[in-house]
Amino acid sequence: MTGFSSAHLKSAAAKLAAASEAAADELNTQDGKLGDGDLGITVSKGWREVANTDLPADLGKAFLEASKAFQRVSSSSFGTLIATALMSAAKATKGNESAEWNMVGGLLAGAREAMMARGKGELGQKSVLDMIDALAGATDGIDDPKALLAAVDKAIDETLDAFRDKPNLLGRARMFGEKSVGLDDPGMLAVRRMFDGLKEPI
Amino acid sequence: MKKILNDPAVYVDEMLDGMIAAHPDVYAQPIPRVITRAGGATPGKVGIVTGGGSGHLPVFTGYVGKGLLDAAAIGDVFASPSAEQMADSMRQAHGGTGILRLYGNYGGDVMNFDMAGETVELEDDITSTTVLLADDVVSAPPEEAEKRRGVAGMVYAFKIAGAKAEEMADLDAVTEIAQRTADACRSIGMALTPCTVPQAGKPTFDLGPDEMEMGMGIHGEPGIWRDTLKPADAITDEMMDRLLADRPLGSGDRCSILVNSLGATPPEELFIMYRRAKARLEADGVSIVMPLVGRYATSMEMTGATVTLVKLDGEMERLLKAPCHCAFWTVV
Structure with a gap:
């Protein structure tokens, strides 16, 4: 079988959970500078719940169960956005037991659209939406898992660098205006730390 | 803090237990933090659900009842319920002819209720619509009226849409009168x-x-x-x-x-x-x-x-x- 399956999703969730737990204190602290300081708790609880959930073989249903698991333990905005991304993937893969690796870019693009609609956000506002947009662009059409991870790793760092010295314009962080200049957006940083758990193909 | 309570962590749950114990003919709690009518969903009737944080009684859970709401998902005091609780409230209220989600315009509630709507559509094939109350005139100017917060106006929307649904009107008609009321x-x-x-x-x-x-x-x-x-x-x-x-x-x-x-x-x-x-x-x-x-x-x-x-x-x-x-x- 080529491509990725429900088993890959479960394996990835365990790695994302471990990486999020390791970075929870850092993410809470960074989030506390621009928000309510619960981002590390949100992502670590969310991915751990996904990792502990039985995922069905149908990939669409697996993404749906993952989305529901994330919702179950986190009603914060960031948690709902991740659940939204997983729901978007559920719709796109419904009825299939696997998906080609070259679909990852499209799934990320779909997640970006769903997250923008849900969070009423736009690109360029220094939020996790910009990060997902960059990842969708960087992974478009790539069908090799190792090449995908390399592209994601590079795009994450480039996006953090590109936005660090801009002000946050979305969500609670926008209240801090110019004080957010020079700080990494906590949501973008959370993506960095989560993907630190995916250095090797799942 | 000077309040009659046992433990802040169980404030909402003990409140709900007491409310249902006092009015078992009106309310039931089939799932934690999901309040329904005592008799559950009415077959063939459009279900109306609401949700939001605790601390506003009779809003939200109090207005579950005949001629009003079918179910409510309730969060901690002033905190949104989870999308899962909202999805469960929709499942509990579903009489087979769709669900109207009728609640106040607060960011967290909107995100979670939208999420819940997608979940039950995908998983349970439940059709649902949304009407938001945005009646607080000082929370945004008229040209940005869609950003206004929802406050006590929702009581009228619960009452008027609830009566329409009780007449066995379809989802489009219940949604339309709810929106007309919210707009008024x-x-x-x-x-x-x-x-x-x-x-x-x-x-x-x-x-x-x-x-x-x-x-x-x-x-x-x-x-x-x-x-x-x-x-x-x-x-x-x-x-x-x-x-x-x-x-x-x-x-x-x-x-x-x-x-x-x-x-x-x-x-x-x-x-x-x-x-x-x-x-x-x-x-x-x-x-x-x-x-x-x-x-x-x-x-x-x-x-x-x-x-x-x-x-x-x-x-x-x-x-x-x-x-x-x-x-x-x-x-x-």
Whole structure:
């Protein structure tokens, strides 16, 4: 079988959970500078719940169960956005037991659209939406898992660098205006730390 | 913090247990934090669900009942319920003909309810629609009315849409009358003292002993001005002025008015306000239908009041007067 399956999703969730737990204190602290300081708790609880959930073989249903698991333990905005991304993937893969690796870019693009609609956000506002947009662009059409991870790793760092010295314009962080200049957006940083758990193909 | 409680962590759950124990003929809690009618969903009837944070009784859970709502998902005090609880409330309310999600315009609630709607559509094939209450006139200017917060106007939307659904109208018709009601509502609040969220343990804002704040939101969101306390008639006049500037009413119009306590303000003071508001409307030739004066949408023990005006057409007036029953409001 080529491509990725429900088993890959479960394996990835365990790695994302471990990486999020390791970075929870850092993410809470960074989030506390621009928000309510619960981002590390949100992502670590969310991915751990996904990792502990039985995922069905149908990939669409697996993404749906993952989305529901994330919702179950986190009603914060960031948690709902991740659940939204997983729901978007559920719709796109419904009825299939696997998906080609070259679909990852499209799934990320779909997640970006769903997250923008849900969070009423736009690109360029220094939020996790910009990060997902960059990842969708960087992974478009790539069908090799190792090449995908390399592209994601590079795009994450480039996006953090590109936005660090801009002000946050979305969500609670926008209240801090110019004080957010020079700080990494906590949501973008959370993506960095989560993907630190995916250095090797799942 | 001076409150009658056992443990802030179980404040909401013990409150719900008590409310259901006191009114087992009206409410049930089939799933934690999901309140339904005692008899569950009505087959063939459009289900109406709402949701939001605790601390506003009778909003939200209190209005579950015949002629009103079918289910409510309830979060911690002033905190959104989870999307999963909202999805469960929709499943519990589903009588086979769709669900209207009817609730206040707060960011977290909107995100989670939208999420819940997608979940039940994908998983349970349940069709649902959304109507948001955005009636607080000071929370955004008219040109950004879609950003306004939802406050006591939702009581009218629950009542009118609930009566329509009870007539076995279809989802489109129930949604349309709910939206028409939401569009016709305008509200404004004022506060004298704050409330304390049990898990926070301290007041939501500070206000001097002789001060009031005009336009304050039900969670302590900032209002328009803060100054020394004014006489009741002056307060009522300003509230009416602001409501009528946003949605004018004139000779021949019919409206209902809700003078609502935010929790601690007694009925005596609400009646002082109502008397002034009534005189004002009647001077303009506006007829008042079924005025509501009392605790309909609160903010724990906050002292203060809100005034809501809803302009009625013939159908809305008929549905407002239709029978309903919950533990907090009965129309016969």
